Amino acid sequence: MKIGVVTFPGSLDDVDAQRAVRLAGAEPVALWHGDHDLKGVDAVILPGGFSYGDYLRCGAIARFAPVMTEVIEGASKGMPVLGICNGFQILCESHLLPGALIRNDHRTFVCRDQELVVENAGTAWTQAYEQGQHVTVPLKNGEGGFVADAETLDRLEGEGRVVVRYVGANPNGSLRDIAGVTNERGNVVGLMPHPEHAVEDLCGPGTDGLGFFASAVQALAAV
Known part of the structure; x- marks a missing residue:
């Protein structure tokens, strides 16, 4: 089973995502932003970084990359x-997910290990977790505040589409402490922290993030 990881100009964490895919038991495939080709992969990861230097808005230019x-x-x-x-920003700009990500409310970059609670363990990227499970993964962003109008937020809450939520002090001003959301079908997930x-165990706060990638492997195996 193959999981593609897209590299945009300014991507920083594409190699890390590929390693995570490999550790989860799948074959990582490098995808290039300028190609109209997914190389037959079964799933896709859009990694962290600063695509196109975050000009205009974060993800606003990458949204128009040929691979998208x-x-x-x-x-x-x-x-x-x-x-x-x-x-996550690119997915919102592409309208695959609702809402938007804006500059942190404290106007500074944040980098820390962040506790999360899994609110929806039924998506293709979270099914390896238990509902309500607490995990800790690194968080690093300057424009990570998730925002949406009240109607959209109510719909996300009511439909169980909030995937993960921040625990403790809100790190960036995200409305309702939302750290990640999913689409209606549950196959598209965006999250601000970095699993x-x-x-x-050698690096980072442990292995809590591996479940996101193992979940995709499980979901694909069940198809």
Whole structure:
């Protein structure tokens, strides 16, 4: 089973995501932003970083990259797609997920180990966790505040589409402490924290992040 990781100009965590995929038991495939080709992968990860230097808005230019045409089409057919940090921003700019990510309310970059609670363990990227499970993964962002209008927030809450939520002090001003959301089908997930930095005991706060990638492997095996 193959999981593609897209590299945009300015991507920083694509190699880390590939390693996480490998540790989860799948084959990582490098995908290039300028290609209309997903190389036959079964799922796609949009990694963290600063695509196109975060000009205009974070993810606003990457949304128009040639590969995103294929990602959007694949997502519409049920392909699992995960957006991490900048990838989350790209998914929102692509309208694969609702809402937007704006500058942190304290106007400074935040980098810390962040406790999360899994609110939805039924998506393609969270099914390896238990509902209500607490995990700790690194968080690093300057524009990580999730915002949406009240109607959209109520719908996300009511439909169980809040995937993970911040525990403790809100690190960036995200409304309702939302750290990640999913689409209606549950195959597209975006989250601001970085699970790919918590997949080995040697580095990071432990292996709590590995479950996101193992979940995709489980979801694909069940198809």
